[in-house]
Amino acid sequence: MATYNDLAELLFPEITKTIEDLEKEYPERSLPEGAQVTRFAPSPTGFLHTGSLFTAYIAYTFAKQSQGVYMFRLEDTDTKRTIAGSADELIDQLEEFGIIADEGYFANGDKGAYGPYQQSARADIYKTVIKHLILEGKAYPDFCSAEELQKIRDFQEANKILPGYYGPYARDRKLTVDEQIEKIKAGTPWVIRYKSNGDHNKKIKFKDSIRGELELADNDVDIVIMKSDGLPTYHFAHVVDDHFMRTTAVTRGEEWIPSTPIHIQLFRDLGWKAPKYAHLPVIMKLDHGNKRKLSKRKDPEAAVSYFLKAGYPARGLLVYLMSIANSNFEEWTITNKSLDVSKFTFSFKKMALDGALFDENKLNYFSKEVIAATPKEELFKAVKEWASKNSESLLKKIEMDEEYFSKIINIEKDRPNPRKDYAKYSDIEPATWFFYDEDFAKHDALPFDEKFDKDFLKAFLGEVADKQLYNATESEWWNSVKELAAANGFAVSNKDYKANPEAFKGNISAAAELIRIAVTGQKDSQNLHEVIDILGEERVKARLKSAI
Ligand code: GLU
DSSP, X not given: OOOHHHHHHXXXXXXXXXHHHHHHHSOOOOOOTTOOEEEEOOXXXXXXXXXXHHHHHHHHHHHHTTTOEEEEOBOOOOTTTOOTTHHHHHHHHHHHTTOOXXXXXXXXXXXXXXXXXXXXXXXXXXXXHHHHHHHTTSEEEEOOOHHHHHHHHHHHHHTTOOOSSBGGGOGGGGOOHHHHHHHHHTTOOOEEEEOOOOOTTSEEEEEETTTXXXXXXXXXXXXXXXXXXXXXXXXHHHHHHHHHTTOSEEEEEGGGGGGHHHHHHHHHHHTOOOOEEEXXXXXXXXXXXXXXXXOTTTOGGGBHHHHHHHTOOHHHXXXXXXXXXXXXXXXXXXXXXXXXXXXXXXXXXXXXOSOEEOOHHHHHHHHHHHHHHSOHHHHHHHHHHHHHHHOHHXXXXXXXXXXXXXXXXXXXOSSSSOOOOOSSGGGHHHHHXXXXXXHHTTOOSOOOOTTSOHHHHHXXXXXXXXXXXXXXXXXXXXXXXXXXXXXXXXXXSHHHHHHOGGGSSEEHHHHHHHHHHHHHSSSOOSOHHHHHHHHOHHHHHHHHHHHO
């Protein structure tokens, strides 16, 4: 009578290592107490999803704030769905957010002692563990064809039985080793299944770092652990990889909650300690009053590239994501105006459960704060870098005169409450067009109030052109505007104006507005004193003259 050993050798003759060898090769890490080992484990099946950025960011943050290790593991066992080049794109985009792995798969080779970090390169590791399970009688080859599996399902459906390959419906579970060997030798295709010892009528409990204790039905399905292509399924690879990479905390999407009993069972049967689990909420969107998942097809904001192209600063998006992640974060931002989010202590306990809602207004709010808090030089560099990749017209303007451009985007920066004009770099051009003569020349009719007749406007603007102060402090300049206004029939004090509006052409802001319209072509603009200062005497005079 053949033994498990015969079977194991027949299935995996090339595997000579044992599970003990692997334990030695990938020893427990010596890290400071409390240090967490986390990973982001995407499949290279396309672009970086906003939800994936969230997942990666949380894993990264949790590792970093505990002086731990953050890994990037490429889950590329689904060869049919793999898209060439997408892994490197994921890494590049994460890098734009500063989410750089301590260990993991990189385009130019692995980094770290717990690799390979690409599942397709780990086949021998999985096979070593599977061979071990075969030897222990805890896994077996299954020879069912697709049609035979369908027959089992049809029978279950017709008889209203829970579907699945389990218990009495796990056909090949009952084969003897002799029968198994005979089929293998006959060349019947096989997969490897795990022999579950679970009971579906029993509950299994586990602790989720976000949701607390969860209780789910135990798994009794003999799941496939190795596919016919020799690669593992997700369930098995997760358990093996996170054990031998010595992951302490698995942060993954909540869609994995229902399969966690399978994972716990595998950890237990292999005699390994399961990591902590944190199942993250999915990012949702409000669509006509209904909550739904961000959809790759319908929502441009489902792709991280959308934000990068629009010129959201990476930190703006991270700050926003942290506000979704932790309910106490917004309060923290009030006392931490620089918005250095790396100083915030993230906690799973403060995580909302009911599906984080994507809110563009809130993103814009935080992003404006971030841009406003970015030092001048840094902002200039970031905008130029963005423009060089995304906006030819803006880049042209920047290159025309870098200092001029830097002044423009940094108007009213050096104050306790700096201006917040831009949520993203693509907002800059529409808000600063008038600084550039070529664009200014194309302005519409100047929007002066009809109550001022042409002769008056000419006279007033003429006087401004002669007497307007340049290179003056804001208060000197403002005094000169007041003088000009008073000499032309405007009220200098609001109180005077309110007491007797008929006696004046308008109040002081009405006078300033006329100047603003003449030099910017519009009624609203950034701080007029700074605008005039940046435009400079020559340009301002030319504009006033042309208005006249
Ligand atoms: N490749 C899996 C996914 O993209 C990883 C889940 C996990 O983090 O374990 O959903």
